[in-house]
Every structure is written in structure tokens, then in C-alpha cells.
Amino acid sequence: MIEARNIIKSFDGNTILKDVSAIFKPGQTNLIIGQSGSGKTVFLKSLVGLHEVDSGDIIYDDRDFTRMPDKDRIKVRQEMGMLFQGSALFDSLTVEENVRFPLDMFTKKKLDERRERANFCLKRVNLENVNHLYPSEISGGMQKRVAIARAIALNPKYLFCDEPNSGLDPKTAIVIDELIQEITKEYNMTTIVNTHDMNSVLGIGEHIIFIFKGEKYWEGSSQDIFKSDNKELNDFIFASKFFRKIKDKL
Amino acid sequence: MSFLFHIGRYAMFVRQVFGRPVKHRIFFKQVIREMDVLGLSSVGIVVIISFFMGAVITLQTAYNIDLPIIPKYAIGLAARDSIILEFSSTIVSLILAGKVGSHIASEIGTMRVTEQIDVLDVMGINSAGYLVLPKVMALIIIIPFLVIISMGVGIFGGWTAGTTTGVVPSDEYIYGIQYMFVPFYIAYSLIKSVVFAFLITTIAGYWGYYSTGGSLEVGRSSTRAVVISSIQILLFNLILTQLLLA
């Protein structure tokens, strides 16, 4: 479980996150939705400590991450896996080396065992026979899967995904979404996914937090989302004609 | 203001580069790889530039001291000292600032804007150290060899130019390059080059590491890395010359 309490974060006097609090439970896909520029990435990066927050607390299963010395943070970090918007694979490493990277860095396992684990993770994301290719040689959807495989290599308790299906075609996007949800259930991870894609919201949104201009405006599940009378949320959801039509039919 | 900001942030960056290390085995592997990428690929250009540089220095010296009372071997001696004391270390470093500096800044800058550095940070890896320290070590190890190659080729270039144009006979030149030879000059030059290697790699790493935005900004960081490390090389050349030779 991850708990964010009263997070405030600003850059150069410009407040991006205005007192955001939320609880993220394990074994379900927690979604953070909102327009581009609303502060989703800043929120996710604050949770994992890539940004230092101005004030507030971030608690990882009773451990206060914000007030921890660096050396304790490193321990918590090894329980985190993160998927970045552009996959962020290491260009100079092959697919297998990318997935093996966290194992090479943090485990004392033998090379054989590390390779076996890497191959297991690659298989889990349905990738085979691409071990020796470089990231530039595979498609965007495959890159995302490699990034997921790398993120789960160390069996993390917490998984963070920043717009996992941006830049993918709708079909591949759904595959990636579902993969994230399956893995979350399988390993009972606490998973937080940033997205502005309504397909994801409806497809895998078990617990949804809507952020508007750096504030939490709404919280609920994909069942509740169409019933809300929150104006900003409705403007966001029904931005497309398609969803407006659905609403009229409801 | 901006100047002081960069000095301060650069100092903290360098501290971070030498901070918490990664596993030794991984580090050594990286150093070897970087020596290959940064050093060996620069041998060709160092050889070409040093040859012509030695040739021009010798001809210039010959035309400038064209007096009957000065013996011809003085040309070899003067060319040798210019090459060993100044030109090799400075020119090799400036070449590397251009070639290696831009390479490092754009590699690390690209990693920054594509969030590869964030991946390292999330895992709790000291990203500045992981990325930059192997490059610092690799260039520090390899630069003395490049400078020595440059000295040899430069002196050979001088001999080639001097003898083919006839401004200095071969035996006089060879006598000259051995006459009153001070081995410390070579050490002096190598010490300088090691300092320059440190400046090139850390300054280029700094500009890459703090890139923001997209590929345009990475290009800008890379240019800035080259300009600033070149200026620092010239500045530190002055300081070190005063410190080591005075």
C-alpha cells in the first residue's frame, strides 16, 4: 500500500501539486487521470522520489519515504519498478541486457540464473526471440513490453507506469494495459498508472483519481465515473463526441 | 549569477560522480568499454593533426631563426620543446574536447531527455557516478598514450617537413631533438593532459546530465560542453604552466 498525504510540489514558485492525498491499495490498478499538463507525471515522480516534495508525506507500507535517509531509501527503491512514458530502455544494451540490468546491479546471482530470470520476465510479457536485438530494432509496443519486463525483474512490490500506452495503436495499447493489470493481480503489486486515455479508464480503472490543475478533483471507480456530476471531470471524460453519445444513451 | 550557479552545481555534480560506486566488476567493464569508445577511436585524428602540426612548427621555427650564427640543430631542439611542452598536450586535449566532449554530452543528454537517467535514479543507482566516472577514468588512462603518440608523430612530422624542404638536414634535426633533453617536460605534459581529461569528461558529463527538453537542447548542451571545456583547457593550461614550470 502506498499513501500520499498532502503532497505539495512547486517548481520555481509555480505550484504544480496542490495538496494531493491518496491511498493506493495492492492487487488493483490505481489510475491517475487528467489532461496533459495537469501534473500526473510530477505526482508519480514525486511518489518515487525523483522529485523532492515541498511538503507532505509518502508512506510505503508504514515506511515514511519522505523522511528517510538515502541509505534506507535505496532499500525501498529496490521494491519499485517503473515504466516511463517513452519506455526509456538503455540504447546501448540489448533487450536481454536491459531486462537483466537490475539483476546485474543488485543481485549476487550467477549469470545463468540472471539470464534465466530475464528470460522468464520476457516470456511473461510475451516476448521471445528478441533477446539480442537492440531497442531501436523493435517496435514501440515491444519496447513497452521490454520496459515492463525490466520493471518486474526484481519482483517489485510497487509498480509505477507513466502513460504506458502513449504512442501505441489502440489495439496494442489495450494489450499493454491488460498486461499491467494481469501482472498486478498475479504478484499482488501496488500499481499506479498515469493515463489520459479513456479506453484505459474503462478497461482497467479499478480505482481512479482525477487530477485537475494539480488538485485532486474526484476519486472513484470506472463504474462511478459516468455518474459523477463533477464538472471538470465531465469536461475531461466527455471531451470526445463518442463519449458524449454514450452519455446521452445512459 | 548564472556563472556562479553553474560553478556551484558543477562542484556538486563532481562530488556525486565520485559518490557511492557501483559494483567493481561492472565498473571495470565499463571503463574498458569507454577506453575503446573514447580513446582508440581518436588515434587517427590525433596522428593526422600531430603530423601536420609538427611539420608546421618545424618550418616556422626554421624560417624564424634563419641566422648564420644559430646552428641548424637548434631547429630540431626548438621544435621538440614546443611539441612536447605545449602543442601535444594542448592540441590533443582540444581535439578530444571536440570529439569526446560532444560525444559524452550528447550521449548523456539523450539519456536524460529520454528518462533513462530517471530509470537509474528510481533503482537507487548513483546515476552521475555510474554514467560519468567510467568515462573520467577511461580518458585519464588513455590520454597520456595519445599525448605520447602525438609527440612522436609531431616530431616525425617535423623531420619529414624539414628534410623534404631542405631547411634542416636529417642528422642535425636528429641531433637537435636529443640535445639538452629534459625528461621532466614529458611528465609535465602528461600531468597537464590528465587534468584536461578530467575537465573534458566532467564538463561534458555535466552539460549532458543537466539537459532538459528534447533533441534540440541536447545539441545545444553538446555545443556548450565543447566550448566550455575548450576554454577551461586553455585557462588551466595557463595555470598549470605557471605552477609546474615556474
Ligand SMILES: Nc1ncnc2c1ncn2[C@@H]1O[C@H](COP(=O)(O)OP(=O)(O)O)[C@@H](O)[C@H]1O
Ligand atoms: N522539472 C520541471 N521543472 C519545472 N516545471 C515542470 C517540471 N516538470 C514538470 N513541470 C511542469 O509541471 C506541469 C505538469 O507537468 P506534468 O506532470 O508533466 O503533466 P502531465 O499531467 O501531462 O504528466 C507542467 O506545467 C510542466 O511544465
Ligand SMILES: [Mg+2]
Ligand atoms: Mg506526463
